[in-house]
Amino acid sequence: MDKLLKLLQENARFSNERLAAMLGTTEQDVAERIEKYEKEGIIKGYQVLVNYDKLRPEHVTAIIELKVTPKRNLGFEEIARTIMMYDEVESVYLMSGGYDLSVRVTAKDFKDVAMFVSHRLAILDSVLSTATHFILSRYKENGVIMYDEPEDERGVTLL
Amino acid sequence: MTPVDYDSILSKKAKDIKPSGIRRYFDVANEMEGVISLGIGEPDFKTPWVIRKAGMDSLAQGKTQYSANSGLADLRVEITNYMARRFGLVYHPQDEVVVTVGGSEAIDICIRTVLDNGDEVLIPEPCFVCYAPIVTLSGGKAVAIPTKAENKFRLTAQELREKITDRTKLLILPYPNNPTGAVMRREDLEEIAAVLREHNILVLSDEIYAELTYNGRHVSIASLPGMRERCVVINGFSKAYAMTGWRLGFAAGPAPIIQQMLKIHQYAIMCAPTTSQYAAIQALKNCDDDIQMMVDEYNIRRRFLVDGFRRMGLSCFEPEGAFYVFPSIKSTGLSSDEFCEQLLHAQRVAVIPGTAFGASGEGHVRVSYAYSLKHLDEALKRIQRFIESLTPVKAGKTASHVL
Numbered sequence: 075m076d077k078l079l080k081l082l083q084e085n086a087r088f089s090n091e092r093l094a095a096m097l098g099t100t101e102q103d104v105a106e107r108i109e110k111y112e113k114e115g116i117i118k119g120y121q122v123l124v125n126y127d128k129l130r131p132e133h134v135t136a137i138i139e140l141k142v143t144p145k146r147n148l149g150f151e152e153i154a155r156t157i158m159m160y161d162e163v164e165s166v167y168l169m170s171g172g173y174d175l176s177v178r179v180t181a182k183d184f185k186d187v188a189m190f191v192s193h194r195l196a197i198l199d200s201v202l203s204t205a206t207h208f209i210l211s212r213y214k215e216n217g218v219i220m221y222d223e224p225e226d227e228r229g230v231t232l233l
Numbered sequence: 234m235t236p237v238d239y240d241s242i243l244s245k246k247a248k249d250i251k252p253s254g255i256r257r258y259f260d261v262a263n264e265m266e267g268v269i270s271l272g273i274g275e276p277d278f279k280t281p282w283v284i285r286k287a288g289m290d291s292l293a294q295g296k297t298q299y300s301a302n303s304g305l306a307d308l309r310v311e312i313t314n315y316m317a318r319r320f321g322l323v324y325h326p327q328d329e330v331v332v333t334v335g336g337s338e339a340i341d342i343c344i345r346t347v348l349d350n351g352d353e354v355l356i357p358e359p360c361f362v363c364y365a366p367i368v369t370l371s372g373g374k375a376v377a378i379p380t381k382a383e384n385k386f387r388l389t390a391q392e393l394r395e396k397i398t399d400r401t402k403l404l405i406l407p408y409p410n411n412p413t414g415a416v417m418r419r420e421d422l423e424e425i426a427a428v429l430r431e432h433n434i435l436v437l438s439d440e441i442y443a444e445l446t447y448n449g450r451h452v453s454i455a456s457l458p459g460m461r462e463r464c465v466v467i468n469g470f471s472k473a474y475a476m477t478g479w480r481l482g483f484a485a486g487p488a489p490i491i492q493q494m495l496k497i498h499q500y501a502i503m504c505a506p507t508t509s510q511y512a513a514i515q516a517l518k519n520c521d522d523d524i525q526m527m528v529d530e531y532n533i534r535r536r537f538l539v540d541g542f543r544r545m546g547l548s549c550f551e552p553e554g555a556f557y558v559f560p561s562i563k564s565t566g567l568s569s570d571e572f573c574e575q576l577l578h579a580q581r582v583a584v585i586p587g588t589a590f591g592a593s594g595e596g597h598v599r600v601s602y603a604y605s606l607k608h609l610d611e612a613l614k615r616i617q618r619f620i621e622s623l624t625p626v627k628a629g630k631t632a633s634h635v636l
């Protein structure tokens with residue numbers, strides 16, 4: 075992957091000035107490349123990575139596996155589009171293997187998630203079955219380690 | 234019972250090795266809470282997994298014996314392949330390579346092999362701290378050649394020529410350089426080689442940072458015409474492959490020298506660690522991509538720091554190798570020692586005074602970028618605050634300009 079994208083993935087708040095210095099190029103070049111990525115839809119946005127484990131009041135996240143019957147012509151797309159419209163849905167993936175759709179949902183408690191599954195998902199025509207897995211602890215999210223990393227405490231030596 | 238008189242038992246040579254003047258500074262820095270250190274000279278990366286796995290596999294297979302004195306035959310073959318592939322240097326695996334306990338041991342046995350009492354060794358400074366004490370222990374005389382910031386800390390033919398005497402036996406050529414990050418380009422080496430070809434002087438070329446260069450590939454002085462027979466090339470796995478703890482390096486050079494070095498190695502060490510040697514075979518065979526990944530990462534950090542220091546108004550020459558920047562702190566009006574001491578106490582950031590690497594390092598500090606960007610970012614912010622707190626000096630200067 076392009077180094078500019080990698081740096082932005084690591085920290086989207088690096089200024090263009092800083093990015094230019096690190097990549098050995100000009101600020102203008104960085105600005106242009108970012109704009110191009112945005113236009114092409116390669117950069118889809120800039121978000122904050124929230125550590126829900128620390129957020130109060132608490133939130134719960136679940137990954138829900140769905141088995142569905144695909145619609146003729148439309149395949150899985152129609153059902154995926156329906157599901158992704160709900161605000162509590164963070165991601166929807168079409169999967170290979172033992173089930174069809176993977177849906178990630180964050181809500182304020184277990185009951186909310188349970189309600190979402192029974193009232194929003196289970197009732198959909200093409201949904202054959204659901205299996206809900208609650209996330210117990212977050213270690214790493216989008217490449218970022220979510221627990222407080224130990225500081226680099228290597229001391230000072232003459233080597 | 235006669236009490237032991239250590240003073241009369243200990244050798245004068247050992248006692249004459251001066252303890253580093255900045256040991257106290259290190260002690261304070263290492264004990265202080267919440268210190269951000271930029272002081273270390275070893276990679277923050279872990280050894281690539283395939284290399285670690287190769288080491289573990291060799292243990293699982295029970296390969297726990299001594300190896301041949303000069304190192305595993307397969308490893309010596311891979312080392313010569315590597316030297317040919319990366320630096321265009323051709324050595325015979327049978328008698329021109331010895332595998333050592335780090336580059337450190339290779340430096341030690343090379344110096345010991347060459348020196349008789351009173352022989353002189355030329356050492357460009359600022360440089361890594363081990364050469365002069367080993368020279369002294371071997372009965373030789375260390376002759377410093379101060380290099381200059383305005384020459385980008387490169388050794389010049391003129392400076393070299395001025396220091397050569399009838400007693401000169403060895404030139405240490407420590408590039409890419411710790412602590413300055415300086416490299417010698419082909420044209421710089423050509424000039425040095427031209428001087429050396431007229432003399433009976435050997436070169437110990439410490440190329441431990443050869444893989445870590447950022448503006449073009451490393452050139453070994455041994456690859457210049459007529460120089461192979463005058464050079465012992467030292468390299469190792471610590472920096473390129475992030476393998477400091479494995480303690481593995483090597484020396485390559487003409488058989489008449491390597492075979493003498495091998496005798497000392499054999500009696501002092503027997504052989505380098507066998508597990509590390511099996512791991513190193515894997516490193517040389519399959520890890521060029523891992524090196525590239527680390528180099529790309531270091532390069533980003535290097536630019537980040539140079540840019541950061543320049544923004545603070547410190548002049549910072551662009552280091553082209555190793556993983557150190559060596560900014561000038563002269564504009565603060567402080568000496569290197571004062572700067573480091575005050576920075577540590579005011580902002581809890583530890584960097585190393587340039588003078589630790591030779592008197593010519595005065596006015597500079599060594600900053601390592603073997604740290605994550607996040608760590609470096611926080612350190613730069615603190616250094617910036619420290620520099621700003623010194624503004625009385627700067628304000629004075631500005632005021633006099635206004636007048």
Ligand SMILES: Cc1ncc(COP(=O)(O)O)c(C=O)c1O
Pocket residue numbers: 233274334335336337338361407410411439441468469470471477480481482
């Ligand atoms: C210039 C230089 N040479 C040699 C060494 C020795 O490295 P090792 O013994 O780990 O190979 C170092 C380590 O810091 C160094 O900076």
